[in-house]
Amino acid sequence: MDVRKGGKHRRRFRTGSPGGSPPGPARPGFWRSPLRGPWLTAVFGLVLLVGVPVMFVTGLLSYAAYNPDLARINDQTPDKGVLGFYLFSWPTSPHWIYRVTQGLHVTLGIVLVPVLLAKLWSVVPRLFSWPPLRSPAHALERLSLLLLVGGVLFQFATGILNIQLEYLFPGSFYTLHFYGAWVLMGAFAVHVALRLPEALRAVRGRRAASGPPAVGESAAALVTPRPAAPTMSRRGAVALVGAGSGTLLAVTVGQSIGGPFRRTAVLAPHGQEPGTGPNGFQINKTAASLGIRPSDTGPGWRLTVDGGGRRVVLTLDELRAMRQYESALPIACVEGWSTPDQLWRGVRLTDLAALVGLAADTPHVLVQSVQRGGSFAAAVLRDNQVRDGRTLLALRVNGAVLSADHGYPARTIVPGAPGVHNTKWVTRLGFGELS
Ligand code: HEM
Numbered sequence: 001m002d003v004r005k006g007g008k009h010r011r012r013f014r015t016g017s018p019g020g021s022p023p024g025p026a027r028p029g030f031w032r033s034p035l036r037g038p039w040l041t042a043v044f045g046l047v048l049l050v051g052v053p054v055m056f057v058t059g060l061l062s063y064a065a066y067n068p069d070l071a072r073i074n075d076q077t078p079d080k081g082v083l084g085f086y087l088f089s090w091p092t093s094p095h096w097i098y099r100v101t102q103g104l105h106v107t108l109g110i111v112l113v114p115v116l117l118a119k120l121w122s123v124v125p126r127l128f129s130w131p132p133l134r135s136p137a138h139a140l141e142r143l144s145l146l147l148l149v150g151g152v153l154f155q156f157a158t159g160i161l162n163i164q165l166e167y168l169f170p171g172s173f174y175t176l177h178f179y180g181a182w183v184l185m186g187a188f189a190v191h192v193a194l195r196l197p198e199a200l201r202a203v204r205g206r207r208a209a210s211g212p213p214a215v216g217e218s219a220a221a222l223v224t225p226r227p228a229a230p231t232m233s234r235r236g237a238v239a240l241v242g243a244g245s246g247t248l249l250a251v252t253v254g255q256s257i258g259g260p261f262r263r264t265a266v267l268a269p270h271g272q273e274p275g276t277g278p279n280g281f282q283i284n285k286t287a288a289s290l291g292i293r294p295s296d297t298g299p300g301w302r303l304t305v306d307g308g309g310r311r312v313v314l315t316l317d318e319l320r321a322m323r324q325y326e327s328a329l330p331i332a333c334v335e336g337w338s339t340p341d342q343l344w345r346g347v348r349l350t351d352l353a354a355l356v357g358l359a360a361d362t363p364h365v366l367v368q369s370v371q372r373g374g375s376f377a378a379a380v381l382r383d384n385q386v387r388d389g390r391t392l393l394a395l396r397v398n399g400a401v402l403s404a405d406h407g408y409p410a411r412t413i414v415p416g417a418p419g420v421h422n423t424k425w426v427t428r429l430g431f432g433e434l435s
């Protein structure tokens with residue numbers, strides 16, 4: 001191990017342990033599993049080499065899907081500065097795009113947990129390498145490891161707490177998770193640049209029939225000098241981790257497929273039974289939980305349409321008398337669950353814009369709910385979303401009037417958009433408005 005090489009520095013890094021030998025877990029031979037070694041670490045590392053960038057890209061897509069560059073109320077992470085360079089107009093096709101990108105982000109995030117823990121377990125002796133700081137270069141490498149390990153634990157902890165609806169952390173989830181992602185990816189890039197050649201040699205060397213695997217000094221240091229008797233093989237350990245991931249996949253993915261498969265998602269926080277009948281699909285927040293009173297959505301309810309300096313106010317009967325369209329679209333929540341396509345029926349936003357004289361080139365629209373306060377009471381839809389013929393102010397779903405919890409009397413439904421932009425209990429549309 002490093003002890004002898006570091007010997008001349010030992011006096012400088014005083015530890016207080018008797019005789020100057022490294023303390024507890026930093027002692028050579030403290031970690032005794034014979035499974036640890038370059039091959040095991042490389043196998044888990046290569047899985048994360050693919051998985052972590054997929055998490056990063058799908059996470060950034062999740063952010064882009066809000067159209068945060070359009071309006072301040074769409075932006076859960078203000079002051080992103082240059083870190084918003086990749087933002088683009090979120091498309092409306094394919095209509096299931098957000099189901100896939102966000103379902104992948106959350107499902108993969110859960111499935112990678114055993115791999116991540118196994119990877120950390122496999123390198124834990126290195127976290128105690130002794131002496132802790134040998135040179136400025138070594139100090140820099142240790143700092144990148146701190147950001148890497150801390151960053152990945154932070155991303156997984158905040159993400160998983162978020163989808164379990166446990167907002168324990170201080171501050172906004174979005175801001176923490178967004179900046180955490182950039183810090184992590186910086187450290188990840190440094191780590192991959194330093195370690196990839198070694199990891200590839202370790203897996204190849206193992207496959208080669210003859211000759212010892214050519215591994216670097218730090219990878220060789222993973223091997224314990226004092227091996228305990230093995231309780232399983234290395235391949236057994238990989239299989240165990242794979243089985244753990246497979247089990248998590250089996251009990252999670254149902255929430256992204258939805259419909260009857262929802263029942264298999266035993267870890268899903270919203271429960272497995274969304275009810276029956278036309279409105280029997282997942283509800284995010286009920287009307288009661290948000291303080292929507294029956295009087296807000298009763299006979300006194302009106303839809304106000306503003307735009308181009310004009311205002312039109314409609315009753316529910318007047319909306320029902322307009323031309324109705326159907327579109328089959330899912331609800332795909334940012335927290336990873338989705339429903340299969342539901343058949344919505346209602347009025348096109350372009351037809352409502354035409355009522356105030358905005359027939360051609362319909363602009364973006366501010367959609368407001370009767371809901372007082374709360375983060376999802378309003379959203380701004382971009383012009384490409386407004387102009388898509390499948391975007392509706394829906395009055396019905398699957399042949400029935402919307403239930404109170406699904407947004408009675410009217411909600412927007414937008415192809416490809418995150419669930420949070422499908423505003424429920426809509427009462428006002430402001431064409432050309434941003435706030
Ligand atoms: C390598 C680890 C991860 C990276 C790099 C990452 C990255 C990101 C990024 C950049 C965003 C967009 C943040 C924003 O909208 O401001 C995001 C969103 C999200 N992430 Fe992650 N993430 C990771 C792990 C996880 C895990 C393990 C989970 C849960 C299983 C998770 C759940 C979420 C959720 C629910 C959102 C949606 C937030 C929203 O837009 O409303 N993430 N992620």
Ligand SMILES: Nc1nc2c(c(=O)[nH]1)N[C@H]1C(S)=C(S)[C@@H](COP(=O)(O)O)O[C@H]1N2
Pocket residue numbers: 281282283284285290331332333334369371374376377378405406407418419420421422423424425
């Ligand atoms: N007014 C209002 N609309 C809202 C929300 C809300 O909290 N208030 N939640 C949003 C979120 S996060 C999602 S995922 C969808 C869920 O729609 P559903 O409950 O009909 O499935 O509604 C969206 N519309």
Ligand SMILES: [Mo]
Pocket residue numbers: 284332333334335419420
């Ligand atoms: Mo959502």
